[in-house]
Structures are given as structure tokens and as C-alpha cells.
Amino acid sequence: MQSTIILGIESSCDDTSAAVLRDGVMLSNVIAGQKVHEYYGGVVPELASRAHQQNIIPVVHKALSDAGIDKSELSAVAFTRGPGLLGSLLVGTSFAKGFAQALQLPLIEVNHLQAHVLAHFIRNNEGETDVPEFPFLCLLVSGGNSQLIVVRSASDMEIVGQTIDDAAGEAFDKCAKVMGLPYPGGPFVDRLAQQGNRAAFKLSKPEIAGYDYSFSGLKTSFLYLVRDKELENPEFITENLNDLCASLQATIVDILLKKLIKAANELKIKTIAVAGGVSANSGLRNALLETGARRGWKVFIPPVQFTTDNAAMIAMAGLFRYAAGDICSLDVVPYARVTNQL
Numbered sequence: 001m002q003s004t005i006i007l008g009i010e011s012s013c014d015d016t017s018a019a020v021l022r023d024g025v026m027l028s029n030v031i032a033g034q035k036v037h038e039y040y041g042g043v044v045p046e047l048a049s050r051a052h053q054q055n056i057i058p059v060v061h062k063a064l065s066d067a068g069i070d071k072s073e074l075s076a077v078a079f080t081r082g083p084g085l086l087g088s089l090l091v092g093t094s095f096a097k098g099f100a101q102a103l104q105l106p107l108i109e110v111n112h113l114q115a116h117v118l119a120h121f122i123r124n125n126e127g128e129t130d131v132p133e134f135p136f137l138c139l140l141v142s143g144g145n146s147q148l149i150v151v152r153s154a155s156d157m158e159i160v161g162q163t164i165d166d167a168a169g170e171a172f173d174k175c176a177k178v179m180g181l182p183y184p185g186g187p188f189v190d191r192l193a194q195q196g197n198r199a200a201f202k203l204s205k206p207e208i209a210g211y212d213y214s215f216s217g218l219k220t221s222f223l224y225l226v227r228d229k230e231l232e233n234p235e236f237i238t239e240n241l242n243d244l245c246a247s248l249q250a251t252i253v254d255i256l257l258k259k260l261i262k263a264a265n266e267l268k269i270k271t272i273a274v275a276g277g278v279s280a281n282s283g284l285r286n287a288l289l290e291t292g293a294r295r296g297w298k299v300f301i302p303p304v305q306f307t308t309d310n311a312a313m314i315a316m317a318g319l320f321r322y323a324a325g326d327i328c329s330l331d332v333v334p335y336a337r338v339t340n341q342l
């Protein structure tokens with residue numbers, strides 16, 4: 001049987017990425033990050049768009065050469081259509097269209113959030129078979145999203161809960177900023193938390209109905225705690241950095257796990273996956289494994305390289321669509337937001 005070789009292109013935020021998958025096995029995954037935003041403490045859309053324009057051709061070139069694949073061997077081109085920053089999405093979308101048209105290849109649009117979920121199906125070699133069975137429940141946590149998703153198939157995903165204000169990643173990043181840590185602060189909090197006492201400080205936890213999340217109260221309580229303590233002791237942050245990080249991380253993980261457990265119980269789903277940038281967090285990963293072992297869940301945690309934005313997951317989602325004959329036309333345009341049904 002002939003192989004299906006997909007080139008994936010991702011440009012939804014501040015990572016330009018291209019990857020090649022053969023029948024779901026990853027042959028290459030190249031990611032060019034953008035340092036330019038660090039100075040501003042957050043992603044500047046216009047700068048992101050310009051950096052994508054500079055990066056896209058070398059990144060695609062490297063993805064093909066790392067994979068040892070000539071462009072004539074490709075079966076299709078998959079790209080992130082949305083959600084994301086429009087200026088960034090436009091670069092990947094326009095490139096994918098031009099590339100597909102020039103080579104007469106089918107073009108496949110991919111929803112970035114679906115792709116994060118489907119990253120669990122990427123395999124490193126032919127023999128690998130341990131992928132989640134449908135239906136499963138996926139906790140998708142990133143800088144822009146905190147969602148609980150019932151995944152019934154590769155194309156049927158329902159968001160049953162989501163944040164009503166900030167995302168979990170934003171809570172990490174904004175509180176990290178209060179402590180003077182670099183952007184994005186999540187990985188720094190994670191590292192410092194490992195030396196700290198998670199019970200040192202009590203922070204606010206939300207009381208929200210259903211499976212929805214809220215992180216703005218936690219952020220405010222963290223800000224007020226630090227502000228009040230600094231009035232008493234200007235060295236408060238420096239002297240308590242590890243404990244602050246450990247308490248913050250433990251609170252975010254508790255909030256995430258509480259709704260995940262509720263949803264898993266009520267919806268009677270025992271296959272649980274996690275995805276998105278925050279799923280790299282060691283506290284969250286450990287808590288999921290412990291909770292899963294206690295509750296008899298089968299837990300799927302992605303390798304760290306697939307937690308942040310990457311094109312391998314776009315190619316994987318593209319493969320599912322390609323198999324379903326879901327090809328898009330050249331007049332497709334990017335979208336910034338999505339609705340409740342992924």
C-alpha cells in the first residue's frame with residue numbers, strides 16, 4: 001500500500017513550525033521560536049507575523065531535508081487555519097496555499113486546538129500502538145485555552161468546560177511576571193516550585209458551576225498577597241520565591257484536577273489525556289499520574305516536544321482529514337476564534 005506523507009505547517013502564534021509525517025510516524029518536526037517577544041513580556045502580533053515571514057521558507061526546507069523527503073513525494077499539505085493571531089495565521093495559510101498550488105497537492109485546513117488533542121496519535125516508529133481509544137476526555141491547557149473536551153472521534157470533539165476568564169497558562173505567566181520572572185513564566189515557576197513548599201501560602205480557588213474554569217481570582221489573590229507582604233518586607237519575593245512558585249503551581253493543578261475528576265466521573269470516561277503548553281508542567285503531570293492510578297484511569301501525557309505549538313500535530317490532524325477525504329479549497333481564509341464545537 002502506498003504511504004501517506006503529509007507536510008504540516010503551524011504559524012498560529014509565535015512559533016513557526018513545519019513537520020513531515022509518513023503514515024502517522026514523525027520523520028521531522030522543526031520549530032523556530034521568536035525571541036523578539038521576550039523584551040515585551042508577551043507576544044506582539046505584528047512582530048510575530050514578520051518573524052513568521054522570515055522563518056517559514058527555511059523551516060519548511062529543513063523539515064523536508066531532515067525527513068529525507070523530496071517535495072514530489074508529498075501526499076498533501078496541512079496547515080493551521082485557526083484559532084490564533086490572524087497576522088501569524090495568514091503567513092502559514094498563504095505559504096501552504098502557494099506550496100500546494102505549485103505542486104498540485106491537496107490542501108488540508110486544521111483546527112489548532114483539535115491538533116493539540118490529536119498529537120497523542122503521532123508515533124515515533126511503526127511499531128508504536130499505544131494511542132488513546134475513543135471516546136476520551138482531554139484537558140487542553142495552554143497560554144490561551146483551558147478546556148475540557150470530550151473526544152468522540154478525530155473530527156467529533158465537544159468542549160464541555162472552559163475558562164470563563166484567564167487560561168491556566170496565563171495564570172502561570174501573569175503571576176510569574178508579578179515575581180519578576182521572565183516571559184513565559186510557566187517553565188520558571190515549574191522549576192522553582194520543585195524546591196518549594198506547596199502549602200506555604202493559601203491562594204484563592206474558584207467556585208464555578210459545571211466543568212468551567214476560572215483563574216482571574218487566583219491571579220488577583222496572588223497579586224494582593226505579594227503586594228501586602230512586600231509592604232512588610234521588601235525582600236519578600238526573593239526570600240520566598242520557591243514557596244510562592246510551589247503554592248501557585250499546586251493551586252493551579254488542584255483547580256485543573258478538580259473539574260477533570262468531576263467530568264470523568266459524571267461522564268463515565270476513564271481514558272484521560274492532557275495537551276497544550278501547560279501539560280509540560282511537572283506538577284500537573286505527576287498529579288495526573290497519581291490521580292489516574294488511584295481512579296483506574298488510562299492516562300495519556302504527551303512527550304514534552306508535543307506540548308507546545310508544533311507542526312507534527314498539524315500534520316497528524318491533517319492525516320485524519322486526508323483519510324476522510326476532507327480537502328479544502330484555495331479560497332479558504334484563517335479564523336481567529338472558534339465556537340463550542342471543535
Ligand code: KG4
Nearest residue numbers: 142143144169184186277278280281308309
Ligand atoms: O500551547 P502553548 O505553547 O501556546 C499558547 O497557547 O500560547 O502554551 C504556552 C503556555 C505558556 O503560558 C507557558 O507559560 C506554559 O504554556 N508552559 C508551562 C510550562 N511550559 C509551558 N506552564 C507551566 N509549566 C510548564 N512547565
